[in-house]
Amino acid sequence: MDGADARERALDAAERLFYARGVKSVDMDDIRAASGVSLKRLYQVFPAKERLVEACLERRDVQWRARLAAYVDGRTEPQERVLAVYDWLREWFGEDGFRGCAWINAYGELGATSEAVAAQVRAHKEAFRGYLGALVADAGLPAALTGPLFLLAEGAMVRAGVTGSTDPAAEAREAARVLLSRSR
């Protein structure tokens, strides 16, 4: 196992554990046990737990947005592409072990004490909002729609996380559809 391999294994294990149990209730030995990467190597690659947390959020951001974009790219009609965001949310909400939005959760846990984490949450949410804004623009819809569409998506993530249901995605989709049709 070389350094890059150890890094991936550590990130896989850490991301899974942090998301499932929260950052502070996972200790470095849990990550060692789950990843098979020794503590010595872990600290060679990530000099502190906080670096590991940040690397997890960073990698997850890239992957999350890529998965969303790949799903949306399965649609061609511009307004359908906007609504596809909510269809993808429903798929995400239905995944095993779904526990809400990792960034919203991280903000609740660490946002007040780690400026680095708070900044990553802001960056992730801005990136998502920017993507939504691009879909809105591509559909020739007014830019003012982006805000409400984003709020519906955020609200759906929170409610799905708290209740464990996928329904909020459908609710948000229907509300989005009404707002879109209203703008025609």
Next chain:
Amino acid sequence: MDGADARERALDAAERLFYARGVKSVDMDDIRAASGVSLKRLYQVFPAKERLVEACLERRDVQWRARLAAYVDGRTEPQERVLAVYDWLREWFGEDGFRGCAWINAYGELGATSEAVAAQVRAHKEAFRGYLGALVADAGLPAALTGPLFLLAEGAMVRAGVTGSTDPAAEAREAARVLLSRSR
């Protein structure tokens, strides 16, 4: 200082500190120092930190919903009462030290490890959603509007918490107004 007074002082200090810094980064001695209630008395009233956390959330739930209801009761026209929720959100978001929704934050920090906290978050959100549903019914609007209106409010809380801006409240209000008018 009697027991009831100590309880109130402890709750005041704990709620403020927990909200500002997160539960896990506030220790019992911080609460003792901020409240002036000795550790011995603190543990007489709340036998464990977790009980104190739960008591904070419980009291805050009652107060939060009372403040919202008092604001809404300043309006008489039924549809205006629905929209008043978002006006109140804007006031809340603008308060000094606003750091997002305490329940969403608590869910992110403790939801995965404390079933009691998770249940309180669900209960609070259901209560808020139920109140919104009653406003919708009183306005003679279709019950199906409640879901989207709730998601807009939740999304606004998250975005306001992360960005520190009050704008999400106005965005949510405008989207809500469109959804309402669309249902006439």
Next chain:
DNA sequence: TGGAGCGGAGAACGGTCGTTCTCCATCTGG
């Protein structure tokens, strides 16, 4: 006035956890 109890300050205890260190087995090149 005195002793009995109440309450506060803060030390102490026990457990947890981030981080580092020790020791040993296994490789590698000569």
Next chain:
DNA sequence: CCAGATGGAGAACGACCGTTCTCCGCTCCA
């Protein structure tokens, strides 16, 4: 086959923190 490097297992260290305990001063009533 050997000297040195590498890396793993897990002990050790030090800090933090929830919770309890000790000690002492105060009060209150007989």
